[in-house]
Amino acid sequence: MNINILAIESSCDDTSASIIQNGQILSNCVANQEAHKLYGGVVPEVASRAHQANIIPVVDMAIKKAGIDKKDLSAVAFTRGPGLMGSLIVGVSFAKAFAMSLKIPMVEVNHMMAHVLAHFAEAPKPTFPFLCLTVSGGHTQIVMVKDYLEMEVLGNTIDDAAGEAFDKTGKLLGLDYPAGPLVDKYAKLGQPIFPFTEPKVDGLDFSFSGLKTSILYFLKKQIKTNPNFIQENLNDICASVQTRIVSILMNKLKKAVKQTGITEVAIAGGVSANSGLRNAIVVTGKELGWNTYIPRFEYCTDNAAMIAVTGHYKYLKGEFVGQDVVPMARMKL
Numbered sequence: 281m282n283i284n285i286l287a288i289e290s291s292c293d294d295t296s297a298s299i300i301q302n303g304q305i306l307s308n309c310v311a312n313q314e315a316h317k318l319y320g321g322v323v324p325e326v327a328s329r330a331h332q333a334n335i336i337p338v339v340d341m342a343i344k345k346a347g348i349d350k351k352d353l354s355a356v357a358f359t360r361g362p363g364l365m366g367s368l369i370v371g372v373s374f375a376k377a378f379a380m381s382l383k384i385p386m387v388e389v390n391h392m393m394a395h396v397l398a399h400f401a402e403a404p405k406p407t408f409p410f411l412c413l414t415v416s417g418g419h420t421q422i423v424m425v426k427d428y429l430e431m432e433v434l435g436n437t438i439d440d441a442a443g444e445a446f447d448k449t450g451k452l453l454g455l456d457y458p459a460g461p462l463v464d465k466y467a468k469l470g471q472p473i474f475p476f477t478e479p480k481v482d483g484l485d486f487s488f489s490g491l492k493t494s495i496l497y498f499l500k501k502q503i504k505t506n507p508n509f510i511q512e513n514l515n516d517i518c519a520s521v522q523t524r525i526v527s528i529l530m531n532k533l534k535k536a537v538k539q540t541g542i543t544e545v546a547i548a549g550g551v552s553a554n555s556g557l558r559n560a561i562v563v564t565g566k567e568l569g570w571n572t573y574i575p576r577f578e579y580c581t582d583n584a585a586m587i588a589v590t591g592h593y594k595y596l597k598g599e600f601v602g603q604d605v606v607p608m609a610r611m612k613l
């Protein structure tokens with residue numbers, strides 16, 4: 281009999297549903313929320329209401345696209361955390377009601393574990409153990425992945441996440457939210473001529489708040505003498521910011537490889553869509569003899585396919601949760 285799992289992702293501002301059959305992704309539908317552009321960041325209450333409006337059409341679409349029938353579903357997997365409480369509640373409540381009505385089990389999924397397991401949505405798949413740099417709007421981690429469901433966090437950000445560094449500096453430059461993809465776009469047209477210093481942080485941990493402050497002071501100083509400094513130098517500023525963020529990430533990743541001796545190296549999360557980072561990991565990998573893995577774009581940013589893959593492996597182990605499950609905004613990996 282087929283194992284068909286419906287997966288729901290609603291941790292931040294994307295509502296997504298996916299169907300996985302025996303470990304193969306059949307559909308992955310995402311409804312993005314444009315409203316946050318107006319506010320320059322995700323507004324939790326707005327996100328939560330949009331999830332409520334989007335979740336039923338997105339789930340319907342995922343089931344339809346997969347070409348299966350609701351009654352053939354074996355389980356519902358859902359993101360329990362980490363994320364915004366109001367957003368998580370919508371997905372968790374939906375999963376509970378759906379599972380109850382179909383009398384099928386539920387599987388809880390950690391969003392950060394799912395970003396890592398996005399690598400198993402399709403080939404080429406890394407072999408265990410591998411290192412994964414997970415870089416998103418909320419997290420920056422180096423994870424040692426020993427098996428599908430066995431992961432150890434080796435390094436973490438001590439302040440802002442890499443995605444936040446992109447979004448917050450982009451905001452200083454007057455770019456729309458999320459600014460990461462726009463900084464990436466302009467960086468391609470410029471040169472990294474402005475030096476922003478690399479923070480000194482122990483071990484495999486990261487820090488990005490100092491970079492944001494140094495960019496703020498740099499811009500303030502330049503604007504004093506030239507009010508049009510940002511407009512005239514946007515591409516070069518973006519290239520400089522991106523180059524520094526990428527070098528901070530790559531230096532720690534190189535250190536992690538040296539420390540562990542593991543040369544299977546992957547990147548995951550929204551920031552792994554960044555062209556500078558994608559390029560850096562390929563070039564460094566070739567130079568240092570690593571096998572590198574970069575997910576397809578749709579599996580980098582938030583998506584339910586990654587929840588489906590994780591749900592599949594947890595289903596095989598019989599790791600189910602009951603109707604008393606509640607979301608966990610600060611769920612740890």
Ligand code: KG4
Nearest residue numbers: 416417418443458460550551553554581582
């Ligand atoms: O993983 P994700 O979709 O959501 C979270 O779990 O946070 O990551 C979103 C983050 C945002 O900060 C966004 O600006 C960043 O990923 N991002 C990028 C790019 N595409 C998305 N950052 C830099 N360059 C990109 N091309």
Ligand code: ZN
Nearest residue numbers: 416550581582
């Ligand atoms: Zn994410």
